[in-house]
Amino acid sequence: MSLEIVQVYQSLLGIYGDQGNTKVLQKRAEWRGIDTKVTWVEPGQPLPETGDIFLLGGGEDGAQTAAVKALKADGGLHRAVDRGAVVFAVCAGYQILGHSFGVGDADEPREGLGLLDVTTTRGPRRAVGEVLHRWIGRFGDDAWISGFENHGGYTHLGDDAQPFAHVEVGVGNANDGTEGALQGTVVGMYPHGPVLPRNPALADWLLELALGHELDPLYLPAHDALRRARLAAVRA
Ligand code: GLN
Numbered sequence: 001m002s003l004e005i006v007q008v009y010q011s012l013l014g015i016y017g018d019q020g021n022t023k024v025l026q027k028r029a030e031w032r033g034i035d036t037k038v039t040w041v042e043p044g045q046p047l048p049e050t051g052d053i054f055l056l057g058g059g060e061d062g063a064q065t066a067a068v069k070a071l072k073a074d075g076g077l078h079r080a081v082d083r084g085a086v087v088f089a090v091c092a093g094y095q096i097l098g099h100s101f102g103v104g105d106a107d108e109p110r111e112g113l114g115l116l117d118v119t120t121t122r123g124p125r126r127a128v129g130e131v132l133h134r135w136i137g138r139f140g141d142d143a144w145i146s147g148f149e150n151h152g153g154y155t156h157l158g159d160d161a162q163p164f165a166h167v168e169v170g171v172g173n174a175n176d177g178t179e180g181a182l183q184g185t186v187v188g189m190y191p192h193g194p195v196l197p198r199n200p201a202l203a204d205w206l207l208e209l210a211l212g213h214e215l216d217p218l219y220l221p222a223h224d225a226l227r228r229a230r231l232a233a234v235r236a
Contacts, residue, residue, distance in 0.1 A: 002035040003210060006051035008077070008093075011042055012067045016150070018057025018090045020194035024203050025053060031217055043067070047076030052210045053086045056093025058150070058192055061103035065110050071096075072113065081115055086210040087186045090195065094181070094188030095120040095153050102153060116183050117161040123154030123174060126231045130234040131170030131191055133179045135202070136163060142201035144168075145179075146230040147191020155190075157181055164189055169234055185209060197223070198230045 007022045017019060022120060026036045039048050043066065047054070059067070072076050081087060087097065095101040098118035100109050107122040131147040145165055154174035157163060163173070164180030164187065172179035180189030187206070189195070196203040200223055204215055 001033075001211070001217075002037065003029050003053070003207070004037045004039060004048060004051045005029075006048060006054045007038065007040045007044055008047065008054055008057055009067050009070065010040060010057075012063040012070075013057040013059040013093050015060065015063075016058035016091065018055070018093075018192055018194050021057070021088065021090070021196040021203075022055050024194070024196040024200070025055075025207060028203050028218060029201065029207055031218055032167050034211070043069070043070035047071075047074055047080065049076065049079065050220070051080055053088060053206060054080055056087070056096070058091035058093065064096050064101065065103060066096040067092075068110065069111060072208040072213070077113065078115065081184070081186055084185055086206060087115065088190045088206055089186075090192060091149075091151055091190050094118075094190065095151075095155060097186060097188050098155065099158075101163045116181050116188055117158035117184050118155050118181050118188070119158070120153040120155045122152055126152045127154075127171030127175075127190070129170060131172070131179070132168040132170065132234045133164045133165035133170070133191070134168055134230070138201070144231055145191065145195070145199050145202060146227075146234050147195045147198060148191040149190045150192065151190055155181070155188075193230070198227060202225065
């Protein structure tokens with residue numbers, strides 16, 4: 001069993017440290033005896049046709065526009081989604097998966113990749129701070145998602161995208177009580193942190209989505225302590 005994880009355009013979508021998500025997926029797969037390959041792709045290089053999970057992180061408005069241009073020219077992300085690969089995108093990465101997003105103070109519209117039925121326009125105030133969300137369809141302690149949001153764009157979901165979570169603390173998609181979007185195997189959400197070290201159940205869920213089967217539970221006390229500390233901080 002092996003898994004190829006693809007870190008997409010770290011030079012453009014890497015300013016929030018979201019590449020930590022890639023490391024978490026890699027380690028949690030390896031700890032279950034699954035071989036992993038991590039492929040880092042920069043604009044101008046082809047996305048691998050063999051990737052199982054593609055990760056996109058946060059970035060600035062100009063970088064988002066450049067990322068869309070390069071991803072459209074390559075076409076590999078669309079082909080990956082067509083063959084059922086998982087895409088996990090945070091913040092700027094989430095916004096560019098949609099139909100359109102606004103950039104700059106003037107909220108100039110830019111065309112997105114159209115892989116999620118969402119649109120993003122500039123909101124009334126920048127959303128900055130610790131967040132707490134409740135994962136829709138999950139129960140128990142694993143359903144709590146903690147992270148850090150920092151975005152000026154507000155994202156509105158169309159009929160084909162399901163909200164990923166309910167907002168307990170923070171702005172989320174558009175101060176409308178929802179956070180993130182899920183459409184088939186494409187997942188977008190706002191929390192940085194990075195989000196996966198703080199929320200291991202989310203990491204395992206992404207791995208299971210990519211592998212097509214359940215994984216044995218993995219209990220690591222240090223990770224549990226980090227998770228509890230972050231949840232306590234945002235609830236305080
Ligand atoms: N530039 C986008 C916004 O402000 C995304 C920011 C981010 O990735 N944190 O909405």
